[in-house]
Amino acid sequence: MTQLPTIDRSEEIINPAIEQYLYTLTQQSDHPVLEEMEALAREKNFPIVGRLVGISLEIYAKMIGARRVFEFGSGYGYSAYWFGKAVGADGEVVCTDHDPLNVERAQCYLTAAGLWERMRFYADTAQTVFRQATGMFDICYNDANKSDYPDIWLMARERIRPGGLYIADNVLWHGRVVTEKEDDTKPKRTRAIKEHNWLICKDPEFDAFINPTRDGVIVARRKMA
Numbered sequence: 001m002t003q004l005p006t007i008d009r010s011e012e013i014i015n016p017a018i019e020q021y022l023y024t025l026t027q028q029s030d031h032p033v034l035e036e037m038e039a040l041a042r043e044k045n046f047p048i049v050g051r052l053v054g055i056s057l058e059i060y061a062k063m064i065g066a067r068r069v070f071e072f073g074s075g076y077g078y079s080a081y082w083f084g085k086a087v088g089a090d091g092e093v094v095c096t097d098h099d100p101l102n103v104e105r106a107q108c109y110l111t112a113a114g115l116w117e118r119m120r121f122y123a124d125t126a127q128t129v130f131r132q133a134t135g136m137f138d139i140c141y142n143d144a145n146k147s148d149y150p151d152i153w154l155m156a157r158e159r160i161r162p163g164g165l166y167i168a169d170n171v172l173w174h175g176r177v178v179t180e181k182e183d184d185t186k187p188k189r190t191r192a193i194k195e196h197n198w199l200i201c202k203d204p205e206f207d208a209f210i211n212p213t214r215d216g217v218i219v220a221r222r223k224m225a
């Protein structure tokens with residue numbers, strides 16, 4: 001049985017009992033390597049999206065028949081695992097991470113899961129890889145440094161096909177977007193996330209909503225022409 005995540009009671013966004021309940025419903029069987037990836041996140045305190053968001057990424061991708069996904073900030077491939085399942089054997093997930101050790105780990109995990117052939121994983125800055133990549137994407141997923149969120153949105157929005165999605169994690173930033181806590185040790189990042197959310201929600205070419213699960217996930221769909 002998968003160990004449930006420990007929820008930080010001081011920073012919860014939705015009722016912790018409800019969040020715990022949602023987690024109990026996600027204990028479906030998945031590839032065993034997923035549990036290894038989750039165990040590493042607990043051990044290293046590494047911020048993976050977790051099951052609730054992971055499952056939603058797979059469902060969003062399947063709902064729009066996504067075949068081509070770009071990830072800004074892939075860590076060691078946990079979110080890519082879910083997109084990889086969704087895009088199918090002829091699809092591709094372009095992954096990026098600064099840290100070559102993350103790329104090595106991703107290769108081990110995603111090979112074990114039978115998904116590595118669908119990955120194009122770059123140990124480089126996501127924005128650089130994105131500029132060098134050609135063509136449009138079905139989904140651009142942003143989980144990179146929070147200060148870069150507005151710029152990443154502005155570059156990604158141009159390259160999402162009509163009907164495609166922009167998805168970003170941590171957009172409620174443990175509630176700092178509304179509380180503006182005096183002890184906010186990350187004010188620059190909080191300001192960047194608020195600007196990012198505002199830019200998206202007022203963009204006439206996209207429809208957007210925020211799913212408050214975990215730390216908040218924004219989903220914006222490019223309107224059809």
Ligand SMILES: C[S@@+](CC[C@H](N)C(=O)[O-])C[C@H]1O[C@@H](n2cnc3c(N)ncnc32)[C@H](O)[C@@H]1O
Nearest residue numbers: 048049073075078079097098125126143144145
């Ligand atoms: C929150 S973690 C990503 C977690 C991953 N999406 C998951 O759920 O498994 C952010 C990762 O992005 C990387 N990162 C942050 N900004 C980046 C950038 N601009 N280019 C490349 N990697 C970046 C960091 O090294 C870190 O491993």
